[in-house]
Amino acid sequence: MLPFEDVCAKHSPFSKWLFHPVKRRLARSYLKILQKYTDIKVIGITGSAGKTTTKEMVASILKLDGRTVCTPKNIDSVYSIPNTILATPPGTKYLILEMGVEYKGEMDFYFWMAKPDIGLITNIFPTHTQFLDNIEGVFREKSKLVLGLPGNGKAVLNSADAKLKSLSDKLTSEIIWFKPDINPITQNANAASALARALGVSEDKIKKGLSEYKKPVHRLQVINHVSGALILDDSYNSNPWAALSTLAYFNKLAKGDKIAVLGDMLELGTYDESAHREMGRSVAKSNFKTVIGVGKSSKFLIDEIKSHSKGTETFLFEKAEDATPIVRRSLKKGVSLLIKGSRSIGLDKIVDALP
CATH class of the missing domain: 3.90.190.20 (Mur ligase, C-terminal domain)
Known part of the structure; x- marks a missing residue:
């Protein structure tokens, strides 16, 4: 079912811009309440490649360990994050948010709405450089995900990525490294498994979750x-x-x-x-x-x-x-x-x- 503002947008293209600022503020306030009064864990995932596949693998694993909600596929994070937060019922154990960034300051906006307990970065490469200038701009924006984690947070990072390895002395949160692989799907599975282990999920559930993951069409x-x-x-x-x-x-x-x-x-x-x-x-x-x-x-x-x-x-x-x-x-x-x-x-x- 389409979000309310998308239904309205069919009749007026301006309605999406009218409703979304309100929705973002509601989402921000609602998530603050959930994080204060429940045991929900908020997980943020970003990277230059593999973030959607990794997010889907993480969701496939974590749903075996408790109620899990995650952002849908193929929808811009600007819209999917507030919609997903507001669709998260009390009692949810894991909230997984894909935080794709294309512009300077975009991660700051996501952090204004949702403050993750765990952050995963798949890799850093020169993507969206039309808007982020160069690889340093990409790194600067995406690394905000883990640089902004609380002291008791966990950062899950690619051990073969030189940019991400340079963060090891700058983070106050615990760092969990995952192994690279020539097969991108295997590398994404390594990332998802490392995150699940950081949350205390059993190896049996990790294996079962990965086996139940269904690769989307047109992706490797x-x-x-x-x-x-x-x-x-x-x-x-x-x-x-x-x-x-x-x-x-x-x-x-x-x-x-x-x-x-x-x-x-x-x-x-x-x-x-x-x-x-x-x-x-x-x-x-x-x-x-x-x-x-x-x-x-x-x-x-x-x-x-x-x-x-x-x-x-x-x-x-x-x-x-x-x-x-x-x-x-x-x-x-x-x-x-x-x-x-x-x-x-x-x-x-x-x-x-x-x-």
Whole structure:
């Protein structure tokens, strides 16, 4: 069911902006009451990649240990956090809030509404640099999640992330480190498990919760296609780190001829060209038979592949739909296909259009 202000917004686009400031204040006051008079634990999760998957894994585990409420998928944190807080009934043991940030000062706003007891940061990479300037800006904003924790709080951090490791001398809360992994899903599971252990959840519940977690479509989804081809569909979203990570994982899985459909990585600001060129150089080293770029910035990626991998066939399209015919006729036994790009590029349409 849509929130009240979204129903009203269908009739007046201004109603959402009218109701939300009130809703945020109500959410802030209500959560203060819950934290004062109940034993609710508030968990904040952020990071440059993997935060939604990690949040869903954490929820899958914690629901086995008590009533758990978490922010829904695919809704901007600005709207989902107050809605989720107000939907949290008394007696809830765990409240999980995904705190995605794109702008300077956004984490301060979340902390005004909700003060977590536990903070988890998956990683720090140059994402949303169009608004956060550079990796230092990303780090500065996202690290506020754990820098603002109370002295008896717990910070769950990636042990392989140099930026996050630099926080070890600055935090007053307990730090729990989780291990990285070449498989992003395994790394997210490591993060979720570390957080659950920090809350005293048993290993049996952790294993059961992870086994019951259902991976969303278009997120590192391995598909055994009817043609006999192997498809790694990671078309839900992309950023420089996620793209390189997915490429490394795909190279481990792939057998036979490798084909890639790679869409633009968005909101990179001044990093746009360099990030796409870096991705292109990495792809060029991976011995692909065919690479299809989709979007305006993918021209930089294709340029690098042409320069460094003469044997790779390349195509460049503005729209995802234009790439579908080539993908269809390329699928056969012995082919491995990688699909990765930012959500608004629409590469999921290619997957959905396959027989």
